[in-house]
Amino acid sequence: MEAWVPLFNIFLNSPTPETEASLWLQQSSSSSSVPITTTSFLSLLAKPIINNSYTNSLCDRRVMFLQTLPFLVQSRILSFLGFEHQRFCKRDLSKLARTLLTDTEGIDFWVKRAARNLLDKVSDSNYQWISGLSLDSGEERVDEEFGSIPDCLKDAASSANELFLPWLPLSHDTLNSRELFAGYESQEDFSSQVGEGSGDNSKDVAEEMEIDLVMVAPLDEEIQNMAASLKERIMTFESSSLTVELANEIRRLSFERDADPFVILGMLEPWKADDETASILVFHLSNGREEEEEIAWPSKVLCSIMLPKMLVLEEPASRVLVISMVEYCKLHQRAAECALLLPLIMKKCGINNHMCDVITRIVKESLHPAHVSAFCRKLLCGEEVEKRSIILPCHQCLLSSQLVWTESLFNLFQNILNHNVQLTQDSVDQLVLLIREVAPSFSKSLKFGNFLLCFITRCSLLLKSHKLLLVEAVAKTNTLVTKSILSKLASF
Numbered sequence: 227m228e229a230w231v232p233l234f235n236i237f238l239n240s241p242t243p244e245t246e247a248s249l250w251l252q253q254s255s256s257s258s259s260v261p262i263t264t265t266s267f268l269s270l271l272a273k274p275i276i277n278n279s280y281t282n283s284l285c286d287r288r289v290m291f292l293q294t295l296p297f298l299v300q301s302r303i304l305s306f307l308g309f310e311h312q313r314f315c316k317r318d319l320s321k322l323a324r325t326l327l328t329d330t331e332g333i334d335f336w337v338k339r340a341a342r343n344l345l346d347k348v349s350d351s352n353y354q355w356i357s358g359l360s361l362d363s364g365e366e367r368v369d370e371e372f373g374s375i376p377d378c379l380k381d382a383a384s385s386a387n388e389l390f391l392p393w394l395p396l397s398h399d400t401l402n403s404r405e406l407f408a409g410y411e412s413q414e415d416f417s418s419q420v421g422e423g424s425g426d427n428s429k430d431v432a433e434e435m436e437i438d439l440v441m442v443a444p445l446d447e448e449i450q451n452m453a454a455s456l457k458e459r460i461m462t463f464e465s466s467s468l469t470v471e472l473a474n475e476i477r478r479l480s481f482e483r484d485a486d487p488f489v490i491l492g493m494l495e496p497w498k499a500d501d502e503t504a505s506i507l508v509f510h511l512s513n514g515r516e517e518e519e520e521i522a523w524p525s526k527v528l529c530s531i532m533l534p535k536m537l538v539l540e541e542p543a544s545r546v547l548v549i550s551m552v553e554y555c556k557l558h559q560r561a562a563e564c565a566l567l568l569p570l571i572m573k574k575c576g577i578n579n580h581m582c583d584v585i586t587r588i589v590k591e592s593l594h595p596a597h598v599s600a601f602c603r604k605l606l607c608g609e610e611v612e613k614r615s616i617i618l619p620c621h622q623c624l625l626s627s628q629l630v631w632t633e634s635l636f637n638l639f640q641n642i643l644n645h646n647v648q649l650t651q652d653s654v655d656q657l658v659l660l661i662r663e664v665a666p667s668f669s670k671s672l673k674f675g676n677f678l679l680c681f682i683t684r685c686s687l688l689l690k691s692h693k694l695l696l697v698e699a700v701a702k703t704n705t706l707v708t709k710s711i712l713s714k715l716a717s718f
Contacts, residue, residue: 229254229262230262230267230270232250233247233250233251233254233267234295234299236250237299237302237303237306238296238298238299238596239595239596239648241648241687243302243305243306244302244305244306244309244310247306248306248309248310251264251267251310264310264313264314264315265314265315265318268314268315268318268319268322270291271290271291271292271303271322272290272291272292272318272321272322272325273290273291274288274289274290274291275288275289275290275291275293275294290322290325290326292322292326293326293329296594296596296597296600297334297336297337297600298336298596298597298599298600299596300326300334300337300340301334301336301337301339301340304323304326304337304340304341304343304344305340305343307319307322307344308340308343308344308347311344311347311348316348319344319345319348320345320348320349322344323341323342323344323345323348324345326338326341327341327342327345334600335604335608335609335612336600336603445485445489445493449479449483449485449490450493452479453479453490453493453494454493456472456475456476456479456494457493457494457495459472460472460494460495460496460498460499460503460507461498461499463499463500463502463503466506469503469506469507469510470506470510472507473506473507473510473511474510476490476491476494476496476507476511477511487523487526488526488530488618491526491527491530491618492530492618492619492620494530496530496531497530497531497532497533497534497535499531501535501544501546501547502546504531504532504535504547504550505546505547505549505550507531508527508528508531508532508550508551508554509550509553509554511527511531512524512527512554512557512558522616524554524557524558524561524565525558525561525564525565525616526565526616527561528554528558528561528562528565528566529565529566529569529615529616529617529618529621530618532547532550532551532554532566533565533566533569533570533617533621534618534621535547536566536570536581536584537569537570537573537621537624539578539580539581539584540578540580541580542580542583543580543583543584548584548587551566551584551588552587552588552591552592553592555588555592555593556591556592559592559593559594559597561616562588562592562593563593563597563601564615564616565615565616565617566588567585567588567589567601568601568604568605568613568615569615569616569617569621569625570585571585571605571629571635571638572613572615572625572626572627572628572629572630573624573625573626573630574623574624574625574626574630575630576630576631576632576634576635577632577634577635577638578632578634579634579637581634582634582635582637582638582641585638586638586641586642589641589642589645590641590645595645595646595647595648598642598645598647599647599648599649599650599653602639602642602647602649602653603649603650603652603653605629606652606653606656606657606660607652607653607656610627613627631660631664633668633671633673633674634673636668636671636673636674636677637673637676637677639657639677639681640673640676640677640680640681643680643681643684643685644680644684649685649688651688654685654688654689654692655692657681658689658692658695658696659695661678661681661696661699662695662696662698662699665699665700665702665703666702668703669702669703669704669705670703670704670705671703671705672705672706672707674703674705675703675705675706675707675708675711676707678700678703678707678711679707679710679711679714682696682711682714682715683714686714686718689718690718693715693718696715697712697715700712700715
């Protein structure tokens, strides 16, 4: 596994992963003492892993090693496999892509898209192999073509007597026998079983993450009385030790009673607590127990305590609140994305400067740049269903289904770019179209102009095809940096 670390670093950090990965694989296959081949790489990606993070399922989930990687890395690996598909066995690539596509609920949009592109490239388009009325014959044919002996060696075989290759004690018939690949085929069958069994578990996780605005059964009187008592204590901070005890009682009420924890948190209204109480509650409501290691509970904690405070933020956030959010988001990055960052950015009236400062702090100190890049791609290119947030029903009215572009949001993207986050080509393309659309509305905005200058500087390699569109958009602005931007574009 250690031999593959440099390759995965390329997929994680490189702005051009397909080209660099191809060069690395070519150089390593000839110089490394460890067997590094296209077949061994696919074997590693398809290696079955027991994923026991889905604690709400009846049994552990079997997934491929590829599925345990971040979504951005998965999509880049699949893009590389499509780019270099001629160097790999078509049957293996098809098996890998089909296994991913069977996970219809848990798969990321961009991973699904890359898997479909890969499957399209390795599928036969001329339908000649269907003449035998056997849908499996095509895969068998490409498998035999990949594993067959090169023509140059076949010529040598015709003149050989006993041994096909003089330096190997193998006959011609033995080399052509499929028994040599029996172990590998069994691994493929196991991968297929992994793909077939992964759909139900991923559906459970998706249902757990999804907060549907439906009517719930009324709580019994005892739970309502306990919730009312805890709500009064939340509003009065006495000491840190008493607040920790309060958090433990809230957690017991949420998990040990026959009630929806989301409903309990809505009744308690913990977002109305002062900042010091909130910072203590958010950490002690998640103390590392098994049910709290999932994404659902940390998301509910964030969206019921921190998110409401951020949605109405009109002044700089307190130091204790910002520090607690940054540290909590380090521990629960996926929850931070879907229960804090995403709904806050999708605020109906758009974010302001104070919200931008908090988000920038979280992005810089809590998330990996690759995670931020994938998040930006979801914001700019994702479908509406991908932008669904985990949020209390009473706060749903504060969110919009579309991004509301303000000066502060452009400032946020400038801060992200200055943090050396590599945007994908899709994200860059969407930003260019957006800039052309909103340039007249922000024609005198210096923050918009600074974002443009930063965007053109940081993403210059991805913007050359958009030069004319950008020149047209920048010509509609009139700020202190307009000439600098036009000068930068002229150098493309």
